[in-house]
Amino acid sequence: MIDIIETFLAEKGIYMMTFVLMGLGILGMISCGNYMKKIMCMNIMQVSIIFFFLALGQKEQGTLPVFVENLLGADAYINPLPHALMLTAIVVSLGTTGVALALLMKIKGIYGTIEEEEITGEGWRK
Amino acid sequence: MEKKKIIGAAVIILAAVAAVIWAPDILPAVGDAESPVNSYLSTYYIENSLEDTGAHNMVTAVLADYRGFDTLFETCVMFLAGITALMVLSSTAKVDKSQREIQEPYKASFSGTVLDTAFRVVVPIIVIYAFYVFAHGETSLGGGFQAGALLAIAYMIDRIIPNFNNSLGNMTEEAAAMTAGVGVFIYILTGLLPMFNGGNFLQYEKLPFGAEHAAELHSTGIIMIEIGVVVCVMATIINILEVVLERTEFDD
Numbered sequence: 001m002i003d004i005i006e007t008f009l010a011e012k013g014i015y016m017m018t019f020v021l022m023g024l025g026i027l028g029m030i031s032c033g034n035y036m037k038k039i040m041c042m043n044i045m046q047v048s049i050i051f052f053f054l055a056l057g058q059k060e061q062g063t064l065p066v067f068v069e070n071l072l073g074a075d076a077y078i079n080p081l082p083h084a085l086m087l088t089a090i091v092v093s094l095g096t097t098g099v100a101l102a103l104l105m106k107i108k109g110i111y112g113t114i115e116e117e118e119i120t121g122e123g124w125r126k
Numbered sequence: 127m128e129k130k131k132i133i134g135a136a137v138i139i140l141a142a143v144a145a146v147i148w149a150p151d152i153l154p155a156v157g158d159a160e161s162p163v164n165s166y167l168s169t170y171y172i173e174n175s176l177e178d179t180g181a182h183n184m185v186t187a188v189l190a191d192y193r194g195f196d197t198l199f200e201t202c203v204m205f206l207a208g209i210t211a212l213m214v215l216s217s218t219a220k221v222d223k224s225q226r227e228i229q230e231p232y233k234a235s236f237s238g239t240v241l242d243t244a245f246r247v248v249v250p251i252i253v254i255y256a257f258y259v260f261a262h263g264e265t266s267l268g269g270g271f272q273a274g275a276l277l278a279i280a281y282m283i284d285r286i287i288p289n290f291n292n293s294l295g296n297m298t299e300e301a302a303a304m305t306a307g308v309g310v311f312i313y314i315l316t317g318l319l320p321m322f323n324g325g326n327f328l329q330y331e332k333l334p335f336g337a338e339h340a341a342e343l344h345s346t347g348i349i350m351i352e353i354g355v356v357v358c359v360m361a362t363i364i365n366i367l368e369v370v371l372e373r374t375e376f377d378d
Contacts, residue, residue, distance in 0.1 A: 008147075011155035016146045023138030031131050059164055060157035065184040066266055067176050074169040075159050080184035081168045087189060088200045091271055091359070095207030098366035102211035105373055109218050 014055045021048035035107065035114040039100045046093040050086045057082035179330075180341025181264045181348060189269070190348045194317070194328040197351070201313055201358045205306045208365035212303055220372045245287050252280045263352050264345055270352035274359025281364055285371065299372065302365035309358025316350040 025045030029038050057079035063071070065080035104114055111119050146153065154161030175187040189197050260273035281297070317328040325332025330347030331340045
């Protein structure tokens with residue numbers, strides 16, 4: 001029984017962690033009243049997705065995706081495609097965070113606060 | 127409110143664990159070389175990218191050569207993000223420079239011997255490392271996005287530590303946005319150059335430079351678009367930083 005659990009955790013455990021991280025990020029985006037915290041939770045969610053894709057690209061006994069002399073064959077290197085895609089995802093997350101910060105400053109300038117309850121007025125979330 | 131959050135977090139953690147346990151066949155095991163993700167296209171990339179592109183780093187080969195259009199529009203997204211931040215906040219008045227500076231009782235926490243010395247030691251190393259990462263983007267580990275981010279970090283440290291305010295030169299937000307546009311332009315120009323030589327957009331073999339092998343032209347093309355990416359990423363980060371910092375009051 002312990003063997004089964006150990007194999008399962010070694011093979012699939014990382015997916016559980018990424019799912020948990022993504023769920024917590026979405027939960028934070030829904031439940032936090034502070035817009036700055038919402039942005040942080042959005043970043044946590046994006047990081048979880050990046051982890052998920054990087055975990056998919058791993059290979060046992062694979063080395064970095066940089067060519068080494070006399071080391072041929074697809075099994076010798078880990079998958080470069082998720083790395084390339086996630087590099088662009090990181091850049092997009094940087095852009096979205098920047099625009100979100102700019103919007104946040106606009107909200108602060110107009111309402112004087114970034115607390116959702118104070119902006120909507122009635123505390124409807126409670 | 128707090129109790130609801132804890133219950134929600136517990137539900138999500140349980141749901142994630144249950145999803146992985148109940149559907150074990152959908153997700154491949156970590157490290158499985160035979161999984162669908164690691165077959166088909168990526169096998170082709172690993173086996174043929176050195177021959178096709180001449181780049182030792184497969185990630186760069188995929189990013190800059192096979193998926194050149196993807197990276198082009200990625201750079202455009204960065205540029206647009208900077209422009210959008212500038213547009214959103216352009217109607218908000220900038221804070222006066224005298225008020226923007228950190229006032230006297232708080233200045234000690236933003237400067238001091240340790241920070242100043244660290245600045246002198248760290249920033250040159252960061253800049254050298256950024257150029258190293260950029261130059262190695264094609265042959266070993268490195269790349270344009272990372273180098274741009276590192277250069278922006280050097281500027282950011284310089285901008286934030288008050289004793290060295292703008293000692294690396296001051297970039298206004300408009301100048302930063304324009305520089306980002308120049309980066310995108312370098313990228314598009316690299317794509318357009320082969321078209322004057324009878325090739326397609328971003329077809330590096332047809333770059334109008336004299337070279338003996340196609341691999342050299344590929345290297346030249348990759349380096350050129352990486353220059354564009356470095357300039358664009360660096361300028362966009364500086365752009366967003368400047369837009370936000372110029373309207374921030376350090377009053378509390």
